[in-house]
Amino acid sequence: MHVPDGFLDPATSATTGALAAGTVALALTRARAELDDRTAPLAGLTAAFVFAGQMINFPVAAGTSGHLIGAVLTAVLVGPWTAVLCMTAVLLVQAVLFADGGLTALGTNVTLMGLVAVLVGYGVFRGLAAVLPRTRTGVLAASGVAAVLSVPAAALAFVGLFALGGTVDLALGTVVSAMTGVHLLIGLGEAAITVAVVGAVLAVRPDLVHGARGMRAAAVLEDRRPAATGAAR
Template identity: 65%
Template sequence: MHVPDGFLDAPTSVATAVVAAAGMGLALRGARRELDDRTAPMAGLVAAFVFAGQMINFPVGAGTSGHLLGGALAAVLVGPWTAVLSISVVLIVQALLMADGGITALGTNVTLLGIVAVAVAWVVFRALLAVLPRRLGSVAPAAAGAAFVSVPAAAAVFAGLFAMGGTAPVETSAVLTAMVSWHVVIGLGEALITGLVVGAVVAARPDLVYGARSVLAERPLVIRDAQERAS
């Protein structure tokens, strides 16, 4: 869902650039609390992984494809503020180096994929964790649910921006309906990939998963003796 140059007019692009810059500024402050000597290299790796993952377009039928956005994945693995910065770095490299997503549309893309998708994903993730059983096994399903919702949410906000400043005379309701319905399907792929990757990291190194901290903190330390373990 990389918006190219030309879809949105200049005022809308300037407005989203301001939103993107403000969001990244807040994220720079917030990420400080999420990053330390141990997690900073891990967060860099997550950004690289999101870039790689976005190259894999999967077919969603009728001549359409979708790819990972990675907002939920990054938010759950490294924290929401760091996720905003991770996705922004990915989008900047894509726009400048790969010509994927426009340069004047960079603010729009950071707003949609870096801020909206990450924020929605984090809110849904926290809500799902609150209702699911409080154990490590709930982290991956909650991440998958968050990933699923984040994709049509970003698509709907694009339709809103198109209504404000789309350059082509196209009915907003048609764009909204088509964007949301296709991105619900793409969201299923997002959920699957996010659930599998988060599940794998939680299984191997739960201590490295930001979204698992609240569950890990509550897990009581259990001392089991040899006899009990053998039974």
């Protein structure tokens, strides 16, 4: 998903850079409402986890591989605006220190993974959370579906940018098929990791999970009562 230097023309890269800068500026003001003394450390831990997760690739199909994006994972744990900041910090460090994604393409990568994936994914999560049971299972189901859809959403956004300002001699149809097919499979891995991590945090500190705010602690934890009763016996 990391776009390298020179893959998009200067005008497109400049446009995504401006969009990314404006989004980050807005996120800096909005994130204050999502963070407090209890949740701020979780934001740092989540960013560190996403950074590590993005450095590990898992096999997908036909010799291709994918890695965690972490947009929905971060948004559900610490909120969408804080997630934008976390993703931007991760992508900046990767571009500067590890050459993972180009510096001139940093705005593009922030737009794709720090804006599109976060806002689309979190929008899907909130929509599903509104209709699913307000329990731990409901939160995890909404997180998983949102994570699956966030990856192809970012991939399709890249296809749109490539159609506008791609500099590589590739047919648009080839780019569409390559991005959508592979990234649907990558989305399944994204969902598995997201559900596992969100579930682990819900199991010990549901009060810290932004996506579970407004739910009674008993409702979030009630799915675990039979297991707990069985263990007590």
